[in-house]
Amino acid sequence: MAKKKATRPVKKKVAKKASSKKTAAAKKSPVAKQASAKKTTPDQRLTAIDKELVDLLNRRVEVFLEKVAQAESPRKAVFDVQDDIKLWSLLESSSKGPMDAEELKAIFRPLLNAGRQRVRNDRVAYLGPAYSFTHLAAINRFGESADLVPVSTIATVFEEVNRGHVDFGLVPIENSTDGRIVDTLDMFTRLPLRICGEVQLHVHHNLLARCDRSEITEIYSKPQALSQCRDWLAKNLSHARLIEVTSTSTAAQLARDKPGAAAVASQQAASQYGIQIVADCIEDNRNNITRFAIIGDAIADATGHDRTAILLQIPHQPGSLSDALQIFKRCKVNLTWIESFPLRSPEVGYLFFLDFEGHVSDAKIKKTLKELEKMADRLEILGSYPRSEPLN
């Protein structure tokens, strides 16, 4: 008897608690209401979840804007690194699956940016220092009033975007004389970032020095810039040592500071760092064009004049690449670029970077991607964005 008396109320209490929880949840959330009303179909429940998510996402942005408006230092509150750290650890500790923290972070990152973009200018990381060609491309695209942030390597541009420290990054991707920019393509294989635009720039190189041409013993520049002027340098300064650095503007700073040093760099770098132009337009190909990629989370709408970029891994066996290319032929899609990379050991085979005319929302691009997907070991869409014309 005593046992029964002791257990019954406990059972009742548990049952009461569970049912009161249910009622509270049902009152709070339409999704919970739908879930508890067992008659709904999965489609109806998905629609209800989506509606609730739309409201919650908008509310999160609104509350974020409220927090910024009330902060003592709004500028600091817009990007408070502690907020991100707190959120990432919440995602790690509270996700019960099926999504893991990394997948959730990929969803939350654009949500954080959506709030941040509403209260300030775009922050754009570029390969610096100031007046590198990437800086000139960034000024062309984002204007002088954007918050342009110089960083020292291409990898850092990617990392800054990936961490959400900036809205966009600008990196060189391809040059008409020298081909692919390996550091950039390699970063696309490492981080899940999108290409959301491109800028093409006519690149004119100059020889900058604070001494006479005959006194130059060393010439600094980025390997790509030295390569774009290879013939001119061999013909005119064969005695000087060529030294590779991370950018043309880093080279200009060295030419300013080191006796006997020269740089291959932009005309704007010469005036910024107070160095004479010893020779101008020294690029071997007068039509020297570099294409830069704008990386970020934004998805560009179709314009009818677009480009799509993908990463493709196909089985490492005879005929695979030919089969993949046949798909482009069959779907009448014009391929604009293809590059291959050996896979990282211990994997054997190649990863291909391709870009082609069209937008992911075009019927024939959808068909191409569907066909490629059937044969691919890995297919990632890096982005669809408007094609640009070269700027001077």
Ligand SMILES: O=C(O)C(=O)C[C@]1(C(=O)O)C=C[C@@H](O)C=C1
């Ligand atoms: O070093 C710079 O100024 C850059 O912006 C990089 C870079 C490149 O890597 O391609 C950009 C344009 C020119 O082709 C030369 C150098």
